[in-house]
Amino acid sequence: MEEAKGVVKHVLVAKFKEETLPAQIDELIKGYANLVNLIEPMKSFHWGKDVSIENLHQGFTHVFESAFESTEGIAEYIDHPAHVEFANLFLPVLEKFVVIDYKPTTVSF
């Protein structure tokens, strides 16, 4: 099994509170994406809404994935004032969430 050198993915799986307006969610997603422009170690960002058909999503509705060059880069991101400011807007509108970081590893046969 081989790790992609250095890359660490930061994955947030979330469910927004019922009362959160779609326009508010759109604004928050733009704010999340904009962190790439503000925080150097954050290298990329994408997101999407649940489109699964297995009904194993446990109520989660959105995935947000960003990529970093190292776990140290994620630590720098977490402490960055732009992230702290964003998290203070974002987390209160989530009903539940999971944040998990991992080094993408492939399997050779």
Next chain:
Amino acid sequence: MEEAKGVVKHVLVAKFKEETLPAQIDELIKGYANLVNLIEPMKSFHWGKDVSIENLHQGFTHVFESAFESTEGIAEYIDHPAHVEFANLFLPVLEKFVVIDYKPTTVSF
């Protein structure tokens, strides 16, 4: 906001049962990865263990990500005998899991 044309990511966030042996987990991961060779619409697979430091992983320990060309491809995968056989081995050793599919979407400014 722009969706990557067609690509759908299938993400499984999991916690193995405490009693699951590391060698057993390794075998299951190889079995999961091998589905790429058996199920045509499954285009890629990678995985990783939680390395997060924020302690927001809610007990989840592993991420598995595979990519498909369409949601129809995921439906075909779900029903494929090789997937059914694998899921019957894999799911019983999980204490909890979330499966969520999404079309990776970027944000333009």
